[in-house]
Amino acid sequence: RTSNLDIWIKNLDPESYFVDFQKEGSSSFALPLILNKSNKSIRKVCNILDDNSIEYRLGTAGGGNQVRQPYLERYDYSVVGDLCNADYIHDYGLYIGNYPGLEEAQIINLCEQLNNVK
DSSP states (O other): OHHHHHHHHHHOOTTTOOOOOTTTTTOEEEEEEEBBTOOHHHHHHHHHHHTTTTEEETTTTSSOOOGGGGGGGGSSOOSOOOHHHHHHHHHHHEEEOTTOOOOHHHHHHHHHHHTTTT
């Protein structure tokens, strides 16, 4: 999984995707695919993943900004400050499993397709 994560990071375009991950201590179970501000074509990215039968979660593993999740309507809570980072991840973040059996060529091929999204 660690090797796969290195391949993802090495081959994704840093102009389009966040690739500056702190990997030390990471289990590398997944790739949090976060679109940079220059690439806001989340629908096109999802279409590529769907076309390649890649399962993903929108908003990363936790579903993005929890304040925007319907289950919270049942609870009394307050928000302090702006949630711009959580909102950004909610709108432009994906969680892709990092299956250990992936081959380098498969990851590179997918990265090439993703890098063409503008």
